[in-house]
Amino acid sequence: MFLAALAALLCWQVAAPSLAKEPVSCRYLVANGNRIELEVTVSAPPPATLIITQSLPPDVSVVSTTPPVKKFSQRPGEAKWLIMGSGPGTTVIGMNLSKPVRANQIGGEMIYNDPATGAPVRMPIAP
Amino acid sequence: MTLIFGMSICYYWKNILPGTETMTDESQTIAPQNTVAPKIDGHNIRRLREGKGLTQLYVATVVGVTTDTISRWENRRYPSIKPENAKKLAEALDVTLNEIIDQTAPANEAAEALPGPDAIAPSLSLNNRRWGIGLALFLAAFIGAVLLAWWPQSHQPLRVTATRILPPHAPIGLPFPVAITLTPATAEAIPLIISETMAQECAAMDGVPPFNAANNETRTFKWISKPEGQTILFYMAMIKPHSPTRPQVPFAGEITLHGDTGVMNPIGGDVNVTVAPYHWADRNRDYMIDDEEILTVYDTFGAATGLRLDASLIEDIWSGHGYRWDAIRRQLVVIP
Numbered sequence: 046m047f048l049a050a051l052a053a054l055l056c057w058q059v060a061a062p063s064l065a066k067e068p069v070s071c072r073y074l075v076a077n078g079n080r081i082e083l084e085v086t087v088s089a090p091p092p093a094t095l096i097i098t099q100s101l102p103p104d105v106s107v108v109s110t111t112p113p114v115k116k117f118s119q120r121p122g123e124a125k126w127l128i129m130g131s132g133p134g135t136t137v138i139g140m141n142l143s144k145p146v147r148a149n150q151i152g153g154e155m156i157y158n159d160p161a162t163g164a165p166v167r168m169p170i171a172p
Numbered sequence: 173m174t175l176i177f178g179m180s181i182c183y184y185w186k187n188i189l190p191g192t193e194t195m196t197d198e199s200q201t202i203a204p205q206n207t208v209a210p211k212i213d214g215h216n217i218r219r220l221r222e223g224k225g226l227t228q229l230y231v232a233t234v235v236g237v238t239t240d241t242i243s244r245w246e247n248r249r250y251p252s253i254k255p256e257n258a259k260k261l262a263e264a265l266d267v268t269l270n271e272i273i274d275q276t277a278p279a280n281e282a283a284e285a286l287p288g289p290d291a292i293a294p295s296l297s298l299n300n301r302r303w304g305i306g307l308a309l310f311l312a313a314f315i316g317a318v319l320l321a322w323w324p325q326s327h328q329p330l331r332v333t334a335t336r337i338l339p340p341h342a343p344i345g346l347p348f349p350v351a352i353t354l355t356p357a358t359a360e361a362i363p364l365i366i367s368e369t370m371a372q373e374c375a376a377m378d379g380v381p382p383f384n385a386a387n388n389e390t391r392t393f394k395w396i397s398k399p400e401g402q403t404i405l406f407y408m409a410m411i412k413p414h415s416p417t418r419p420q421v422p423f424a425g426e427i428t429l430h431g432d433t434g435v436m437n438p439i440g441g442d443v444n445v446t447v448a449p450y451h452w453a454d455r456n457r458d459y460m461i462d463d464e465e466i467l468t469v470y471d472t473f474g475a476a477t478g479l480r481l482d483a484s485l486i487e488d489i490w491s492g493h494g495y496r497w498d499a500i501r502r503q504l505v506v507i508p
Contacts, residue, residue, distance in 0.1 A: 103225050121230060122227070125491075129470055152230065157467065167239070
């Protein structure tokens with residue numbers, strides 16, 4: 046009985062979403078003009094692989110990126126980074142663009158498999 | 173074991189029950205009463221978006237929903253849409269509202285709409301349902317704990333279990349990875365032997381860690397291991413060209429623990445690979461490797477340093493426009 050009660054307590058604690066910490070968070074440092082910067086923060090335990098997608102207006106092209114972009118489509122404007130084996134820490138992804146953009150024209154998305162459950166997690170990144 | 177029951181409940185609670193706190197953007201709004209929820213023509217939306225060269229992510233950003241929502245709209249799984257989202261969607265696609273509304277379908281009253289991405293039931297009933305199911309799960313955990321306390325010792329699980337992970341399919345001639353996960357039930361490190369016997373039409377290579385023994389005549393190879401905690405063994409397999417091939421290639425193997433001489437337990441998990449002209453990582457067989465598929469590849473096999481996974485081929489397919497199967501040469505051709 047005691048063990049069952051303990052299990053129920055554990056259940057409540059772990060299930061409480063307010064206590065859950067996402068293993069990855071991402072935010073825009075710069076989201077206006079000819080440059081976009083995204084800050085990616087990975088917590089422990091980190092996911093094995095992470096994909097960051099940056100969407101751009103159709104008439105804007107990419108001049109350069111750091112780190113190098115893994116997948117880029119000029120039309121539609123979409124850049125993807127495949128980040129593998131990243132330990133806990135912070136990484137900044139930068140893009141130089143051919144034309145200035147406004148924050149309301151861009152968006153991003155990060156995708157990874159939750160290290161605890163293995164389930165895919167897809168989260169929008171908003172400026 | 174009781175804790176496992178508890179954790180199962182946790183997982184169910186957190187990941188399966190649609191709690192209001194973890195719902196995505198489109199579900200946090202309760203559909204207003206007496207508001208007409210128009211139906212959209214999903215196929216038309218996809219056609220318009222692709223015609224204008226827009227990504228789902230771009231449209232999702234402009235409308236203020238997730239890409240999953242856009243995908244559901246386009247697949248007509250939830251054809252109802254809030255009027256304000258319909259307006260934003262039309263703006264994002266640079267078309268009139270009439271062009272995206274499904275004129276053949278009658279508009280729904282939002283208050284009567286089934287729960288979906290754009291119109292959901294109030295959170296109160298959701299919480300009631302969560303509590304009801306939660307109570308039922310708690311009782312199940314309690315009964316499970318009582319049963320386990322009475323369970324005979326002879327039914328206790330193996331000291332180490334071995335589980336095989338295979339891709340669902342593979343083409344002839346393209347090596348694919350196999351993982352065998354060893355999970356000790358206790359902290360004790362138990363010496364063991366893992367033995368795999370390949371089917372006649374299949375070859376194995378490149379064990380990680382290297383095989384300790386291999387017999388080409390019997391097509392059997394073995395590892396000797398002493399896992400401390402969960403350990404994964406990998407190897408590459410290939411359906412051999414020019415050999416009679418069944419529609420499904422079977423996999424079989426055993427685990428023998430030290431102290432259990434003569435007792436061989438079968439390796440659990442996946443036991444078949446279907447022979448099909450699709451890349452083994454292309455799980456949904458659409459001639460593409462999408463984001464979730466490449467994540468699955470690296471999450472499952474990425475830890476195997478030295479495994480010849482041909483990551484460049486996988487990434488080329490992912491970053492390009494897919495691949496096709498050359499039936500004459502019996503090989504995959506990447507479409508850049």
